[in-house]
Amino acid sequence: MADASIDKTTERETTERETDSEFDETDLSALQKDRLFRSIMANVADLIAVIDAQGYRIYNSPSYYRVLGYTSAELKGTWAYDKIHPDDQAQVLEAAAETLKTGVGKKLEYRMQHKDGTWRILESSGSVMRDDRGDVKNIVIVAHDISDRKKEQWERRRAERALEQSRQSYKDLVRREEMLNRRLASQIRNSLDLKTIIATAVNEVQDLLLIDLCNFFWYVPNTDPPEFQLVHYAVSHSSLANSVSYPLSRLTRVGQRLINQEIVQIQSIYTSSELDNVSRTILSESGFTSQLLVPVKTRSQKLGVIVAAHCQGSRPWSADEVELLQAVANQLAIAIDQAELFDSAQANANNAQAQALLIEQALADLQKTQSQLIQTEKMSSLGQLVAGVAHEINNPVNFIYGNLNHTNRFVRHLLEAIALYQKNYPEPVPEVAAFLDEIDLEFLQQDLPKMLTSMKIGADRIRQIVLSLRNFSRTDQEGRKPFNVHEGLDSTLLILQNRFKSYGDRPAINLTKRYGDVPMVDAYAGQLNQVFMNILSNALDAIDEAHADKNITSEISIITESSPPTEVNQQPMVAIRIIDNGNGIPEDIRKKLFDPFFTTKPVGKGTGLGLSISYQIVVEKHQGRLECFSKVGEGTEFRIEIPL
Structure with missing residues (x-):
């Protein structure tokens, strides 16, 4: 008897649900036949669903199927909560029960499964439909997909955390x-x-x-x-x-x-x-x-x-x-x-006698050691500072660069929305028309995309400079590695590019690069970059001194080429030639160029260590050659040869 009673009760509840559903579906069916209703529903971006008091779907808008990937046949008449994430079901069911009881909808955020198995994040609010007696019959759910917005928020938070860790x-x-x-x-x-x-x-x-x-x-x-x-x-x-x-x-x-x-x-x-x-x-x-x-x-x-x-x-x-x-x-x-x-x-x-010889040698070695110590400390501090600054700049630049694409998309959408308003409402009210004249809307529409493009170009430029700083400040803690000579030269030139520009009465310095087809060399990359920096800085100083009061075209040329084995060089070499058209170097000074602490610059302008350290790096560290050729009044050439 008990079983029979349960069966009858279940049958009665099912019949009542089906009766209510038929009533609601009849009302909705009549609505759906209306062309205006169908047109509105086809263009509404929000997801609209109607469910009965037992939680079964009566109606889903076209956007519901578009966003979640299901067909009408797959969802019609099914239980409305089966696609909700298991961790979110309890709060949604509780909110639905409260809405049925009080007639007041509740705002929720929950995950719903897409047909492909992924989860979309929805933000929804509910309202109720009542019958002629005022009783709540159905719940109307209006939701919109906030998955992309949530993803952007997560990415922004992750970037902020990375920035803090970098600091x-x-x-x-x-x-x-x-x-x-x-x-x-x-x-x-x-x-x-x-x-x-x-x-x-x-x-x-x-x-x-x-x-x-x-x-x-x-x-x-x-x-x-x-x-x-x-x-x-x-x-x-x-x-x-x-x-x-x-x-x-x-x-x-x-x-x-x-x-x-x-x-x-x-x-x-x-x-x-x-x-x-x-x-x-x-x-x-x-x-x-x-x-x-x-x-x-x-x-x-x-x-x-x-x-x-x-x-x-x-x-x-x-x-x-x-x-x-x-x-x-x-x-x-x-x-x-x-x-x-x-x-x-x-x-x-x-x-x-031995003491005098040893002291002389010791002093020479000590002088060289001191020059190495000073330069090592300077380059160590500079390298770490440059690497640190480049790293610090890189994070916010990437954050700005990454958000420019979103900003460009949002601005484009806003401009499209304004264009639609202008098309459909060509005659705005006087207050709007006055404001549009005040801000010069036509100029803003033309100039804002250009401004965003300029910002993106600027961010790209900063990223290139940061990359060059990082390449230039590379340490050699892991010994020799394959090194691209052209990449090292370009990184150094990028750092020095401001000195090539014109200022005051001095015109810009012309730079000519004739790079040959040279292979990678096995070298200490950071130290070779230091050599390039020293020699190019000296060339720029020589040109500034020579052409300060003269109307002469200033030129620096950089040539790279492969050098086959010779009687002097028993193995193939890569040659880097750096040539300037300054005043040249007299023979008595040229012989002392690579001596530690020798300098022709006034006090406070130079230490006399740059070329000495460069010579040690090229000759002693890389078993190469560093030579200077110069003619007074014509210019100077430094030739660096690094063995393969």
Whole structure:
């Protein structure tokens, strides 16, 4: 009996729902036959749906099918909440029940499934339809798709978060730069004691990077087997175990990379491909889980290693940390060279003749070392500053550039809407007509798209400049790499382009580029860019000095070409020729051009280091050639040759 009663009740409820639906559908059907109603519904962008009190669909507007991808047959008569995201169904059902009870609609935001399986975000409001007795029969839902707007909001928030992270990274970079240049560099230069220099560097690195342990090892090749011997270490707490030496025979892969002067990064000893099982066991037993190893090579060919170690889980070493430790290694190598030169000079003080020769050589080496130190510090600071500034500029520029497309689209839509109003309502009310005359609407419609195009061109230009700054400030922490000479020259010229323009009475300087078909060279990219900058800056200075009061066409030419092997050059070279039409250089001055601290410029205008450093980079670092050819009154040519 109970089952029969339930069946009858269910049958009665179904019959009532079908009766109500037929009533509503009859009303809607009559409406739908009206041409005006059909025309309105076909052009309405909002999604309109009518559902009965049980939640079944009675009517969906054409836009409903367009936005969600379904056909009329797929949705007609189905339960209205089956396409709503499971996490959003409860709030929608609760709102529908409240609307049926109170007759008052509620504004909602929820996700509805597209036919292709994706989710669209809808914002809807509800109202009710009543019968002749005033009872609520149906709910009318009016919704619009806000998925694109939500996506833009998410992208904007993500860009803002990235900008904030960039600001914090820049602050950390400035703090580390201050440590490197003010604290560490000054401390290790103020001492000529080798132990003090190494201890200072190790302690500062451990403190700055907040690592568990920092070591310095000397590589000793004449032991059997060769090994790395510990010189000094700094720890965060005294309980850390530490081995006195690492036998190279047991750390084969890592040791060989260090001997090749390569930086070794081990994020986790358990997953790193740098380690074999034996090496992994040795490090694990010593308590190390993550390491960053940077080699230090001195002029006397001694090899040291700075080891930053972490003892609690994996640690991904950031590019800033690697760059910082590489800069510390460079500073440390120079300081060790100075200490060794000082010790060498003291050891030979008893022999007057030998002492004089050694002091002369030591002074020459020290002068060169000092020039390297000054230039290294300057370029390190400049490179990090330029890279930091380029990174800081890049984020907001990308944010502006990315939003220009949306702005252009929105403005185009607004102008189209205004055009439609002008077409359909050609005679506006006096107040509107007066305002349109005041703002000069016709000029605004023509000029606004041009303004947006100009803004986009400007943003593109800033992006190109930032890219050139980043290319110019590249560090050489990973050694030699294939280098595009033309790309390096163009990046340098972009930075110097303001000096080629006319100013005051001085006309613009003509630049001629004749680039040949030259291959990539294996080089230190950042250092070659430094050479190009020094030589081009000198050429511009020479032209400014020569043509200051003369009506002469100023010219600089840059020529690149491949140079086959000769008796002088035993291997093929890439030649870069930089030619100016300045006053030229007298022979007695030309012979001293590459001497450290030699300059013909007045005090405060030059240090005499640019060409000296350039010569060391080309000849000593790249085994190339740097030559100067000049005729007084005709101009000067610098010829750089880099072996392939």
